[in-house]
Amino acid sequence: MIPPNPFADTPDGDADDLVLVRRAQGGDRDALETIVGRHQAWIYNLVLRMVYHPHDAEDVTQEVLVKLLTSLSTFAGRSRFRTWLYRVVVNHVLNMKRARGEAAEWTFRRYGDGLDGAPDTELPDPNTVPVELHLIVDESRITCSSGMLLCLTREQRLVYVLGEIFGVSDVVGAELLDTTRENFRQKLARARRDLHSFMHDKCGLVNTANPCRCAKKTRAFIDAGFVTPDGLLFARAHVQRVRDVAPRLHDDVNALDTAYAEVHRAHPFQPAPDLVASVRALLAQPRFRTLLDPH
Numbered sequence: 001m002i003p004p005n006p007f008a009d010t011p012d013g014d015a016d017d018l019v020l021v022r023r024a025q026g027g028d029r030d031a032l033e034t035i036v037g038r039h040q041a042w043i044y045n046l047v048l049r050m051v052y053h054p055h056d057a058e059d060v061t062q063e064v065l066v067k068l069l070t071s072l073s074t075f076a077g078r079s080r081f082r083t084w085l086y087r088v089v090v091n092h093v094l095n096m097k098r099a100r101g102e103a104a105e106w107t108f109r110r111y112g113d114g115l116d117g118a119p120d121t122e123l124p125d126p127n128t129v130p131v132e133l134h135l136i137v138d139e140s141r142i143t144c145s146s147g148m149l150l151c152l153t154r155e156q157r158l159v160y161v162l163g164e165i166f167g168v169s170d171v172v173g174a175e176l177l178d179t180t181r182e183n184f185r186q187k188l189a190r191a192r193r194d195l196h197s198f199m200h201d202k203c204g205l206v207n208t209a210n211p212c213r214c215a216k217k218t219r220a221f222i223d224a225g226f227v228t229p230d231g232l233l234f235a236r237a238h239v240q241r242v243r244d245v246a247p248r249l250h251d252d253v254n255a256l257d258t259a260y261a262e263v264h265r266a267h268p269f270q271p272a273p274d275l276v277a278s279v280r281a282l283l284a285q286p287r288f289r290t291l292l293d294p295h
Contacts, residue, residue: 002245002269003038006082007168013038025073029283032072033276036065043089044272045242046048049161049264050093050154052101052146054233058273060099065279067290083175091178094154101150106293108151108198113145115202115212118220129229138235140221141205144262146234147226148195156191163188164261166246196260206259239268278281 004012011017017038030208043064048057067088075084126133149157160170162176163184173184204210221227243265282288 002041002240005166005246006039006042006086007162007166007172007246009143009169009171011080014080014082018077020080021072022075023074025075029280032283033279036279037276039085040272040275041269044275045269046089046161046166047093048270049146049149049267050157051287052150053099054270056099056101057130060093060096061094061272061275062170062278065275066087067092069282070281071262079175086176087178090158099250101147104150104272106147106150108148108194111147111151112198112202115217118217120211120213120216121219123215123218124222124229131229131232132237134231135232135235135237136222136249137215137218137225139227139232140218141263142234142267143221143226144214145203145205148198149264151198152191152195155187156194159184159187160191160195164192165242165264165267174293192260199260199263203263205263234268234270236268241266242269245269270284 006013007174017035020031020035020038026058040061044057044061047060047064048054051057051060068085071088075081113155123137129136149160152160159173159177162173163170168176170181170184170188173188177187178285179185179187199206201207202210202212204212205214218227222229243262246265
C-alpha cells in the first residue's frame, strides 16, 4: 500500500509525521523507521525521474536518508515536516554528482537525431524473448520518454517532475524550491514548452502525424542496449501508475498539455527498495549510533 501523497496541498499525514519526528528526536528509532517507510517510495520515485536508472536512484535515495539522519535533530517545527524533508531532497538532487543517465549530456536535438536514426522494424519473434512482447514495448516506451526528461536541465527536470508528473500545485512547488508561486509557474511553463515542443515534433503517442512508434523502435532499442528483455528496468506485469497515486490537484493550467504529461504520468510508480532496513543498518554504525540518543 502506498502512503498518502505528501505533495497534496494539505497532506493527510502531516500531523502524524510531526508526532513521529518528535518521537524520533527523543530517541525512538522505531519512529524514525516509520517516517522512512512513509516517504521512501515518494522520494525514490522523484529521484528515479531525475537520474533515469533505478540503481542510481537507489544510491541517491540512500544519500538523502543519510542527510535525514544527520540533520533531523535540527528540525524545529517552524515549517511543515513535508516542506523540510522534501527541501532536503530537492537540494540534494540539484547538487548531486552527475548520474550515469546524465553522462551522455543529451540535448533535444541529439535525442531527436537518435530516434530518427533508429530503424523501424518488426517486433522480435515472441518465442525468442523471455517475457511477453507487450512488456518489452512498454519498456521501450518508458525508456524513451524517461530519456526525454534528461534533455531538460536539472532544475527544469525537477520542476516538471513535481509540477506536471506529480501534480504539485504552485503553492507546494514554491515551498519546496523556496521561491515564489509566480517563479515556480514560470519555470514550469518553460520546462513544459521545451519538452512538449520536442514531443509534438517527434512522439507518435501525442501527435499521430509523427511516424515514431514505440513498437517499431523496440528492436532498435534492444540492439542498441537501451532495452534488455531479460532484465527489464521499468515495465512490470502489474503496476500502479503515477497518475493513480498522484492525481492532478488542479485543472487550471494548460489543459492542452495533458496528453504530453500523461505519457509520463502513465509510468509505473515503482516500489522502493527496502530503505527501512538500510536505515536500521546505518543506525547500527558507530558514527550514527548517538544521533537519536537524547542523552
